[in-house]
Structure formats: C-alpha cells, structure tokens
Amino acid sequence: MRSADHKAYLNKVYEQMVADLHYPQGKDGAQMDATAFKYLVAWHLVRCGWRKPNNLDHLPLVEEYDDPLIKKRKVTGPGVVEDAVTWVPLDAPDDPLAHLEDMTMREIEALDPDLQLEAKRRLGLEVPVEIPESAGWSVQPFITITDGEEAGDDTEWIPERNS
Numbered sequence: 001m002r003s004a005d006h007k008a009y010l011n012k013v014y015e016q017m018v019a020d021l022h023y024p025q026g027k028d029g030a031q032m033d034a035t036a037f038k039y040l041v042a043w044h045l046v047r048c049g050w051r052k053p054n055n056l057d058h059l060p061l062v063e064e065y066d067d068p069l070i071k072k073r074k075v076t077g078p079g080v081v082e083d084a085v086t087w088v089p090l091d092a093p094d095d096p097l098a099h100l101e102d103m104t105m106r107e108i109e110a111l112d113p114d115l116q117l118e119a120k121r122r123l124g125l126e127v128p129v130e131i132p133e134s135a136g137w138s139v140q141p142f143i144t145i146t147d148g149e150e151a152g153d154d155t156e157w158i159p160e161r162n163s
Contacts, residue, residue, distance in 0.1 A: 016052045017042035044070075044087070077117045086114075097122060 002010075021038035025031050034041070049068035072085040073094065096111070097103075097119050108119045120127050 010046055013051055014042055014046045017046055017050065020052070047087075075114055077114055077121070080114070 021034050023031050047069040051066050070087045071090050073088050075084040075086050
C-alpha cells in the first residue's frame with residue numbers, strides 16, 4: 001500500500017507528464033494532438049518509473065518513489081502479435097507459468113484467459129479456436145437517391161499524366 005505522500009508524488013509527476021504531452025512535437029517539427037491518449041500514456045509512463053527531475057521541491061524526497069511500479073511481460077498464444085506484452089505489477093512473476101507442472105486444472109482455469117491458453121498449450125492439450133458468431137463489424141447500408149444533374153461522360157476531370 002502506497003503512502004499518502006507517495007500517491008501525492010505520483011499525481012504530481014502525472015500532472016507534469018500530462019502537461020508535457022500537450023501537443024507534443026517530433027524531431028521533424030511535426031506536432032500532434034495527443035488529447036485522446038495523453039492521460040493513458042502519462043499514467044503508464046509514470047508507473048514505469050519516468051520522472052521529470054524538477055518542480056518537486058514541495059514533496060518529500062524519497063528515492064523509492066522513483067522506482068517503477070509495473071513491468072512488461074511477454075504474451076504468447078495463437079493470433080497474438082509477436083512482440084505483444086502486458087503490463088503487470090513489479091513484483092509479479094516474470095513467467096506466471098514457471099511452476100505449471102505443480103498447478104491443478106482448477107488453478108489453471110482461474111488464470112487470465114491468455115495465460116489459460118498458454119498453460120494448456122505448454123501442457124500439450126488441444127486448445128480450441130473460438131470463432132465469434134459475427135466476425136468483425138458491419139454497417140447497415142443506407143442510400144438516398146435524389147434527382148440531380150446527370151454526370152457527364154467526359155474525361156476532363158482526369159488529370160493529365162506527364163509523358
């Protein structure tokens with residue numbers, strides 16, 4: 001459990017990171033509107049241990065506050081991209097299936113879905129591939145036909161190519 005001072009520190013760092021992500025600029029000078037995801041990115045980076053080294057004078061200096069709170073763990077399985085990761089608490093095991101041979105099926109079934117699949121794959125069990133009833137999404141087409149001018153059959157609108 002983090003102390004109130006630690007939480008205040010993390011919130012201050014988070015506020016600084018959000019402020020710095022306001023229309024970030026790339027090395028080519030291009031700017032981006034990061035409004036849609038800057039809060040998520042800022043909180044993630046703060047928990048990874050990123051800190052801005054100034055403007056924290058009013059908070060107690062405790063070095064362990066700067067330690068990361070989360071780490072990445074590789075995710076494997078059918079249909080998962082090669083470099084996929086999930087973020088877990090720093091004290092979580094690097095491989096939650098390291099002692100798979102000692103786990104019961106009840107313990108395996110209590111795991112997150114991706115870990116369940118990986119455990120069954122490692123045990124050599126057949127893992128069924130579930131195909132959703134409606135693969136993907138669809139939109140009901142809506143067409144409005146109105147009276148208007150007929151489009152000409154000429155080709156004046158096609159740009160000339162350089163020969």
